[in-house]
Amino acid sequence: MTHPALRTRLCELVGIDYPVVQTGMGWVASAKLVSATANAGGLGIVAAGTMDYAQLESAILETRERTDRPFGVNLRSDAPDIFERADLMIRHGVAVASFALAPNERLIKKLKDAGLICIPSVGARRHAEKVAGWGADAVLVQGGEAGGHTGEVATTILLPQVIDAVDIPVIAAGGFFDGRGLVAALAYGAAGVAMGTRFLLTSDSPVPEAVKRIYLGKQATDTLRTTQIDGHPHRVLATDFTHRMARTNVLTSLPRAIANALRFKRLLGTPWIDLIREALSMRRSQELSWSQVVMAANAPMLLKASMVDGRPEGGVMSGGQVIGVIDEIPSAKDLIDRIVREAESILERLAPGPGEAG
Numbered sequence: 001m002t003h004p005a006l007r008t009r010l011c012e013l014v015g016i017d018y019p020v021v022q023t024g025m026g027w028v029a030s031a032k033l034v035s036a037t038a039n040a041g042g043l044g045i046v047a048a049g050t051m052d053y054a055q056l057e058s059a060i061l062e063t064r065e066r067t068d069r070p071f072g073v074n075l076r077s078d079a080p081d082i083f084e085r086a087d088l089m090i091r092h093g094v095a096v097a098s099f100a101l102a103p104n105e106r107l108i109k110k111l112k113d114a115g116l117i118c119i120p121s122v123g124a125r126r127h128a129e130k131v132a133g134w135g136a137d138a139v140l141v142q143g144g145e146a147g148g149h150t151g152e153v154a155t156t157i158l159l160p161q162v163i164d165a166v167d168i169p170v171i172a173a174g175g176f177f178d179g180r181g182l183v184a185a186l187a188y189g190a191a192g193v194a195m196g197t198r199f200l201l202t203s204d205s206p207v208p209e210a211v212k213r214i215y216l217g218k219q220a221t222d223t224l225r226t227t228q229i230d231g232h233p234h235r236v237l238a239t240d241f242t243h244r245m246a247r248t249n250v251l252t253s254l255p256r257a258i259a260n261a262l263r264f265k266r267l268l269g270t271p272w273i274d275l276i277r278e279a280l281s282m283r284r285s286q287e288l289s290w291s292q293v294v295m296a297a298n299a300p301m302l303l304k305a306s307m308v309d310g311r312p313e314g315g316v317m318s319g320g321q322v323i324g325v326i327d328e329i330p331s332a333k334d335l336i337d338r339i340v341r342e343a344e345s346i347l348e349r350l351a352p353g354p355g356e357a358g
């Protein structure tokens with residue numbers, strides 16, 4: 001029987017066995033990875049930010065075919081067809097909606113009214129308070145050591161701040177990889193952990209083997225946080241390419257960003273009118289400059305070059321500082337089993353039964 005401390009509010013809320021979440025990483029969180037996580041008792045989340053509507057529908061159907069356990073979909077709340085995507089998720093009975101950027105109150109209400117569990121990701125206490133006020137069921141808080149778009153405050157500081165500020169379950173992300181981290185997060189008052197980089201480096205993730213090997217060879221100090229990719233701080237592996245990017249200015253990086261924005265548009269089949277509408281809404285809602293708006297489509301294409309095309313010399317590899325403590329590629333199931341076993345043995349050691357203390 002699972003240790004009672006591991007049966008958290010998150011397990012009850014979503015109907016999963018263990019409080020372990022595989023996050024929605026663009027190009028990485030595929031039906032195979034998500035269903036492997038779900039079948040192992042965790043919560044897997046499909047990454048929809050890099051999919052068009054039809055690709056999202058087939059990813060949901062494929063995940064459903066591979067598992068009868070609950071799973072989630074990570075949405076970009078500024079997508080022009082966000083409400084159609086919400087309808088799609090409702091129609092196919094997706095359990096959890098996760099959001100890369102803060103969603104709005106209307107979107108949360110629509111999904112919740114249809115029975116979905118809404119779990120926005122936040123990087124600051126005030127964002128957690130805001131989404132909790134809008135009715136979010138739980139919140140994923142991501143510390144600065146995390147891979148992908150990230151803030152600067154470390155998980156150990158941000159997590160207790162957010163836990164003290166909201167009453168809903170808080171999921172800790174940024175730097176987690178083992179059972180010790182899970183128990184530590186529970187000790188802070190979190191309802192579970194979410195991991196990106198660690199799940200990217202499993203045999204169920206679709207990332208090319210050669211790219212996975214690059215991650216394995218990196219130290220904890222081999223990442224950098226740069227705004228040069230799409231205008232927002234983004235943690236990636238430090239490579240010659242990212243060092244060069246970090247040195248360029250907006251004027252020299254803009255032509256590449258425009259080319260990538262157009263490629264991304266073609267890939268997702270986005271009509272011009274939607275692209276313009278999205279750009280205007282991003283500029284307004286996130287108060288971005290025009291160059292930042294243009295660059296917004298840059299990150300997905302640079303990530304695709306590494307994660308899908310296997311060309312890291314011309315792309316970025318998002319990854320957290322946790323790469324410094326990861327040195328092998330287990331299956332998602334072996335990873336979750338190991339984390340749970342390790343957490344249970346730590347919990348038993350910390351609170352031995354009567355007469356066992358020593």
Ligand SMILES: Cc1cc2nc3c(=O)[nH]c(=O)nc-3n(C[C@H](O)[C@H](O)[C@H](O)COP(=O)(O)O)c2cc1C
Nearest residue numbers: 023025026100146147148174175195196197318320
């Ligand atoms: C390759 C990669 C792609 C990511 N893409 C997304 C995304 O599309 N949406 C999102 O909400 N977060 C994204 N993230 C952030 C992760 O979901 C997660 O919060 C983060 O990886 C947690 O930190 P860790 O890497 O230390 O585990 C991405 C992270 C990585 C490493």
